[in-house]
Amino acid sequence: MRRIPAAPVVVPEDDRRGILQAIDAVLESGQLTLGSHGEAFEADFARLVGVRHAVAVNSGTSALEIALRALGAEGREVVVPTNTFFATPAAVLHAGGRVRFADVDPRTLMLDLSQLEDALTPETAGVIVVHIGGMIAPAVEAISELCRARGLWLLEDAAHAHGSTYQSQQAGSFGVAGSFSFYPTKVMTSGEGGMIVTDDRRLYEEALIYRDQGKAGFHANVHTRLGYNWRMSELHAILGASQLRRLPEFIEARRRVAQAYDKALAKSTWFEPLVEPVGARSNYYKYVVLLRQPTDRAALKRDLRERFGVGLAGEVYELPCHRQPIFEGVSDRPLSEAEGVCASHVCLPISARMTPEDAAYVAESIESAMKQLVGAAS
């Protein structure tokens, strides 16, 4: 039986050799953190996004919290789409802000413009958009415009969207700042890690301070902010920089798989792939498929794994954040579009290692598994 893992880590053998050599040199040098590898990774990443500054940190979660602290979220409201990973609203709380959840557009899974307008109050300081699955929705331009007009800041949680573009503009460059994650399942990884990107010199300088225990300078033991140890080690930076060099190739490979899925599922009775909007170029961190009828996802996943060797990736997301116990009572409005899409989609396996033939096999397998599931239920 073929085995198609949901989201394997891809570090080509040639790269592994280079990475190990660089790590060896770093171990010899003794400079294990905040060194030249981190700086080079930051410079390369800023170049990719097309912004002036990038700050490497130890996770996507810390990238969000640092950006929020530097933007002054403390004591203010921040609008967050409910359809996101827990880390997005949690970072608002950790930065001392208050979360105001808003609903999403089910066609793109991104914050809906009119829902966002309804969610704004005099207490709102800023807005976070999340490019779910690597897809940038066209609404990002109108949202950015709305924020400018209302004097609000826009932060992009681009944890999923390394190298994704809309009208050739890179994820992370639409708002005043962007944050990325390099967690192992992501399109590129540094093991653990994250990056803050911005054109704003003040935000950049604040991020450097927050990253290193709120210290005014590397050698000074004067703490001017409530920072933390959010530093990225040189070992992680070496892996991250190596993966960044592979990013265009990884995205191409993922897009070939996505095209094969589009083709194979075009006439499906049960599955409706999320459509890439005109002008958007997704990195296909996730290949999202909407379920046309209520489906027992756990049973579908089990059958795919056991009979076909196919692993489905995690949903985006299984439960909207306002339904998580920790956020109970936070939302005073129904957020029904997000609830609907969260309950009715799956994410097919996708990686730079998969081939279009693998994708055709997955599509056949899921059609067959669904047929059996529907047959068993009727």
Ligand SMILES: Cc1ncc(COP(=O)(O)O)c(C=O)c1O
């Ligand atoms: C949308 C989103 N934001 C933030 C994060 C947090 O990133 P990390 O796991 O690197 O802390 C993730 C991670 O999976 C994510 O998916």
